Amino acid sequence: MRVNSWNGWDPLRHVLVGRADGTMVQAPEPAVQRDFPADGFPLGTYGPMPEEMTAAANEQLDAFAVQLAARGVQVSRPTPIDFSQPVSTPDWEHPTGFGCMPPRDVLITVGNEILEATMCYRSRWFEYLCYRPVLQELFEADPDMRWEAAPKPRLTDASFVPGFWNEYQTLSKAEQLARVAEHDLVLTEEEPLFDAADIARFGVDLFVQLSLVTNRKGVDWLRRHFPDHRVHEVTFTNTHPLHIDATWVPLRPGLVLHNGERPADPELVKYFEVNDWQVVEAVQPASWKHHPRLSFCSPWLAVNILNLDPRTVCVEAEEVRLAEQLDGLGMEVVPVPFRAVGPFGGGLHCATVDIWREGGLEDYFPNRCGRF
Ligand code: ABU
Secondary structure, three states, X not given: OOOEEOEOOOOEEEEEEXXXXXXXXXXXXXXXXXXXXXXXXXXXXXXXXXXXXXXXXXXXHXXXXXXXXXXXXXXXXXXXXXXXXXXXXXXXXXXXXXXXXOHHHOEEEEEOEEEEOOOOOHHHOOHHHHXXXXXXXXXXXXXXXXXXXXXXXXXXXXXXXXXXXXXXXXXXXXXXXXXXXXXXXXXXXXXXXXXXXXXXXXEOEEEEEOOOOOOHHHHHHHHHHOOOOEEEEEOEOOOOOOOOOOOEEEEEOOEEEEOOOOOEOHHHHHHHHHOOOEEXXXXXXXXXXXXXXXXXXXXXXXXXXXXXXXXXXXXXXXOHHHHHHHXXXXXXXXXXXXXXXXXXXOOOOOOEEEEEEOOOOOEOOOOOOOOO
């Protein structure tokens, strides 16, 4: 076993796949409020995800793990804790935890380092514990592994804008987008906050999205933590920015998939273009039975795909149009039934963490451009 991964496309050798066991619709908290009346969780209510949904999600997660193993990829799994317990620190108490699907939000591998993100949901404060058995095993097996954790945040009320959600939902789309552009959202700059899934890895370049779960201080912390990388703060035109991996998706060197419903900063597009990258707009996603918003995701989980190597990509089985598009771009598509996992917090990328991909650190962006 070894820890090594610099980007999202090199040949995959070892991966972590999440579990849906015990997932909760968490109690309302300053960073997030979940409101899914059609699925039995109107605002203010919380509790375990319905048993049949959990079982169906676990069935698909387990089958994906088997499918990866059959392709020669080693698979590790987290150890769920009891997410129905209250979570408390000396500063606050929260009635519930959340789950350990999706692991991509919590962990990121950069080279031989696995970094535990700060997170900003109180319900997710102890989620890292689910991954500690795997991290301990890796630490013992690979003498070069660097095991790091970003500073645990206090998450007192000072970390959140009071009354944000009540106000934000009264704004027009244009007003919301103006707030996103100014990064005037729910998080204050009290302390560094980021989710690992807001980071897209392209070798030396790390693109970090400012979002509902990542603040400027979080990006600054990452910049200081990875001095040998170019860490870029990026935003997209999206009223609910949450993780970059359904918005700006690396496919292989020279090719990035873009969710055109969330237009990218023109300077970011230019930076890719002057470095001979092709930016391709993804086709529209297929429809959903259980709206993935149950998990605070959008139907754009379609593009939340997992590369097995630069020419092979796992795509959710119902996303036929996307599979055809990727086929046309020279990718071999591996269809994976994963619809039942969406409401638990993500697609194939969210549900996994790269532990080992072949390859080393490379600079894919030799040309500077604008602020990049
Ligand atoms: N990591 C999940 C992203 C979900 C979304 O953008 O809709």
